[in-house]
Amino acid sequence: MRVSRMVEALLFASQSPLSAAELARAEEGLDEERVEEAVAELRAEYEREGRAFGVFEVGGGYQLLTRPEYAPVLERFDSVPGSSRLSSPALETLAIIAYRQPVGRAEVEEIRGVGSGGVLRTLQERELIEVVGRGEGLGRPLLYGTTRRFLEHFGFRSIEDLPRPDELPVVLAQRTEEGKPNAA
Amino acid sequence: MSDAALAPHPSGPDLYQVELERFQGPLDLLLHLIRNQDVDIFDIPISRITRQFLAAITQVERLELERAGEFLEMAATLVRIKAQMLFPRRTDDGEEEDPRAELVRRLLEYEHFREAARLLEEAERNRSRLRERGYVEVRPAPPLADVPLHTEWSEVWEAVRGLAARLAEPEPGYRFLGRPVRMEEKIELILGMLQESRRVEFAAVVSPWGTRMHAVVSLLACLELAKRSRVRVRQAEPFAPLWVYRRRAEDEAA
Incomplete structure (x- = not known):
């Protein structure tokens, strides 16, 4: 059985992204590199045949998704509601958390200049952020970070996929370098 | 803060009419006032901006208490900065301190995150054009x-x-x-x-x-x-x- 066919079957049957490591567990002797080759084969094949879907990389995994040009067709059909877009306050709060993580509520509110408890709760309920630790200081405040679901929602492969700091104005870029030693 | 500071300003040439509900908070409103009038953010005419800010928030009673408080707090900050501009303070090493510096830093920081939020929104829009299995769900047909x-x-x-x-x-001429x-x-x-x-x-x-x-x-x-x-x-x-x-x-x- 060809590896690309096995990978295809797994991607087809799964509703959420599967990482190369997860896919490699399908068969003994498979490794991540072989899986990545198989994914490349599938991509080339779908491209050649002009398929309506492709293998996309989101949230650190591979997923079969329909191509963007078919979005209008799907939206006209019986689409499932609820995959709604985020509000401006939610996006603003998420941006702060994404670049400053781990970050507490006080800092978010300081930057936005408005109370953000409700927004944080909503983002947590939608599993876009999670508590990743507790800060120093009074009451040991909860610190938030983004989740894999966050990456999936925005179509980022990993947190390094966030719009590059150099695409953003200067002050933010400096902050991100200081604040995130593990960022690329 | 005195009542006079919050009294509606008589309409003048630089009275800036804005709809308060549109703004996410005081920083958003302040940035709007600055960016829409081509004001140099590193040299904010604090007197004018303060007057416009106060005029804009005369509608503040329409907001819920928490949001109203946020706008009033900023108003207080602006009035304080305006006062400090009149009596410049010197730091320990004798340098003159600009009372606007902290506000400018906050405004720039906020603006940058707002830009980051815009980029996120763009990514979200692109992502929403790709759909996973299960997105389409055929609704059951109504019973006959x-x-x-x-x-x-x-x-x-x-x-x-x-x-x-x-x-x-039928062929013309005869009929069966x-x-x-x-x-x-x-x-x-x-x-x-x-x-x-x-x-x-x-x-x-x-x-x-x-x-x-x-x-x-x-x-x-x-x-x-x-x-x-x-x-x-x-x-x-x-x-x-x-x-x-x-x-x-x-x-x-x-």
């Missing part, structure tokens, strides 16, 4: 019994006219008069055909004879059966084939 007769008279007549046009015109066609026969024929399948195309009812008379009587039979709730007549769109469906009661009987 609940469906009213879809066809309107005009549609039925369209179908009849279409059919009549397709039926061969067949025996009269009875509606009861057609009713039996249609019900008989519906014994074998759930639906039958109207053209199939007529095709063995293919004359105008048979078509007209068959149609009348269909309509009579529809009236008696024995069949349902359905045409998806003008000129589409006309279908005769067995009603649910017939389904159960079959």
